[in-house]
Amino acid sequence: GQTVKLADYQPTDFILRGVKMTLMLFEGYADVSTRLTLERRQGVLADAPLNLDGDELVLESIAVDGLTLEPSRYEATPESLKVTGLPEVGPFELAIETRIVPEQNSKLMGLYRSNGIWCTQCEAEGFRRITYFLDRPDVLAPYLVRIEADKAAAPVLLSNGNPVDSGDLEGGRHYAVWDDPFNKPSYLFAVVAGDLDLLPDEFVTMSGRTVTLGIYTEKGRAAQAAYAMDALKRSMAWDERRFGREYDLDVFNVVAIADFNMGAMENKGLNVFNHKYVLLDPDIATDTDYAGVETVIAHEYFHNWTGNRITCRDWFQLCLKEGLTVYRDQEFSADERERTVQRIGSVRRLKAHQFPEDQGPLQHPVRPSEYREINNFYTATVYDKGAELVRMIATLLGEAGFRAGMDLYFDRHDGEAATIEAFVACFEDATGTDLSQFALWYSQAGTPTLTVTEQWDADQRRHAVTLRQSLSKGAAGTGTEPMVLPLRFGLVGGNGEDSDAEGHVTGGAELKDDLIVLNGTEATVTFTGLADRPYLSVLRDFSAPVTLAHEQSEAARIALARLDPNLFNRWRALDDLLANGLTEAGRRPLGDATPPLGAPVIEALLASAGDDSLDPAFRAQALAMPGEADIARQIAENVDPDRVHEVVEAARLAIGTKGLAIFERLRGSLAPDAAFSPDAASAGRRALANAALGYLSAARGEPSDALAQYETAGNMTDRLGALAILVHRFPGAEGTEAALGDFYRRFEADDLVLDKWFALQAAAPYHGAVETVARLAEHPRFTMRNPNRVRALVGTFAAGNQVGFHRADGAGYHFVADKLAELDRINPQIAARIATTFRAWRSFEASRRTKLAETLRQLSEIKGLSKDLQDIVDRSLK
Ligand code: B3K
């Protein structure tokens, strides 16, 4: 594969003025005719050819201004179309016809069929699988699209923009015409046709316009879109309130599709969703699913301004729309739910997905400077670290300054394809701030380490805090200059209040109110006038995405877990106590019986768990143990996953045993509500009750509590919570197999629930999971053609089962590699995504390390591997 470089960016030789398309859908094929109005850009050589992108295309015909072209005027391959002799000045019309086969499109990019429904996915480079095109995000045009299909097979015909015409045709066929007046890049193009049900609604915008809303689903499921519709209307209102952004078309449609490569897609006026992020009711969906639907609906809707109205100049700028839109959806969820709990969730995700990426061979900056396959750059770094960078800008500029910068961005770049430089300049210009050093965050890869040391001078009643930042060169080989770290902090007194002691800075930092902005390698802030030694609470709300190395006593952490007025840092104090204990214990050999957590740590955790003045959702977060992969990352070398699991289990048993009374009380006081409500407070109570059930079951060492909950559960959260405990902790027990069988029979008609059944078994932390998963891969309901199903079984096993996947004999690696080789021929994007779990190979003990590297090498040598999988495998080995 060829490497694309940011430094090589050039605008196109031809400007696109408009697109008119007709898609004629038939059983077995589709005919696409496209008319492009083009014009040679000023200054471009008169004989420069027009080069269009294609992907597996067949050219049926080509004409310029109505005249069919002589074969000497063009060269067509499946991947390209080159046209010569085009007019030197003025607009001309290029007409192209292609025939494609949506039924055979298993990559799910371009136009394909899912359960009979015709649908499209064009980001990043799928449009070129429909027609030859200038398929890049800086080529913007209005589109007029006509769809024709059999009326019985596809009574619903949708595309971007507003509907302008429809009617019947001969032979039982019909048509619809959609007009999208907003300039858009081809990656935002969409068409959907099929026999769909509709959940209709409307929204009145801040200027009083009525927008017609529709969520389309497979037959009989429209009612399950009610929560998504509610989330959509709340998102529309929030974007008006918070950012002054109003929706711009007469209609906004969402379609739920069963076979989809990712979560959803923000096509202009026609969002296409993985049905997992639309369809819900309490019987089939967990609270996590509800939160996921709310987030993804909001995220895709927010793209209308951050992504669609202002798009990316090139794919290197992906974080311009993704990082910003993740920030916006996180803020939405924080406002709609509970801010601290949401932040804890985001930070957990960042540490679980982005940190390992940033610290391993697939490392890349938030704005990469080169790629071989762009689909491999829809990463946690671009999305989640990208959101952290926006959050840091907001922290540095304050609420009003941040809003002024955003307003300027919308104002200045509306209708454009922009860059990160242009984005950052808006905040500089709106507030008169120099962000040039801050911008290093976009180009320097890696997680900086922030080292914090403290010195208390009892005589002078003075506390000196020294902060150092360092960044080491990683796989990306980018710079290691000191960056700008906004650090929220407080000096907490024994009364649980922040001191207002005066601080004095020496070295590379600025101090304003509760913020230390570290911009040099090192700085010391000395606080004077303190009565007693304070507890330093630093990096509040995780105000910068760094690895914190804070030399702090266990006693100080325990005090902060109880006292810190910043609730996020109370959680982090506990989480650090757990993670430090587990990491240290994880480094000792398998079988070492030293308790991983000391009694004071367990007591601090239980004190929070049992504190009824705290939000139940917060307490559930406190009780959730760090993930085994996260502990492995912190152990960093010679990791033995069996040891990590052993240590986590020992900690769980110790907490459960010591807290038995508290967990019993919680189970009693958090009895399920009579009527299910998906709101955050109710979900928090369920989360805490299920956490308590987990500890209780561990302590009692028997499954009866979980079995009872499984049998009486009134919603999926409680049912799946109980089943997970049974399958993961009591695999041989009477009742576990029965419950698993019952679950299957109850829900076998629903693919979304069946995914949970597959995933639960794939995550079971046993060596025998390899055999279970191999058996499930032969199950009649397993298929490589549905991404959700592959992710549920193969993806969950590889990424969510440290014990099974990393079984010492390498059987887990072989199983996954075999499946990836098979999947790669069907859907390379999904294969490449799952293959990223091999990237951590260097951190394991020698025997596993060798086997992992060997598996990667074998994969890399397969002939005809996709560009997607080849790229991941090669970079992982680097
Ligand atoms: N923009 C899409 C992701 C497209 C992924 C292409 N491989 C969904 C989102 O981020 O909102």
Ligand code: ZN
């Ligand atoms: Zn997005």
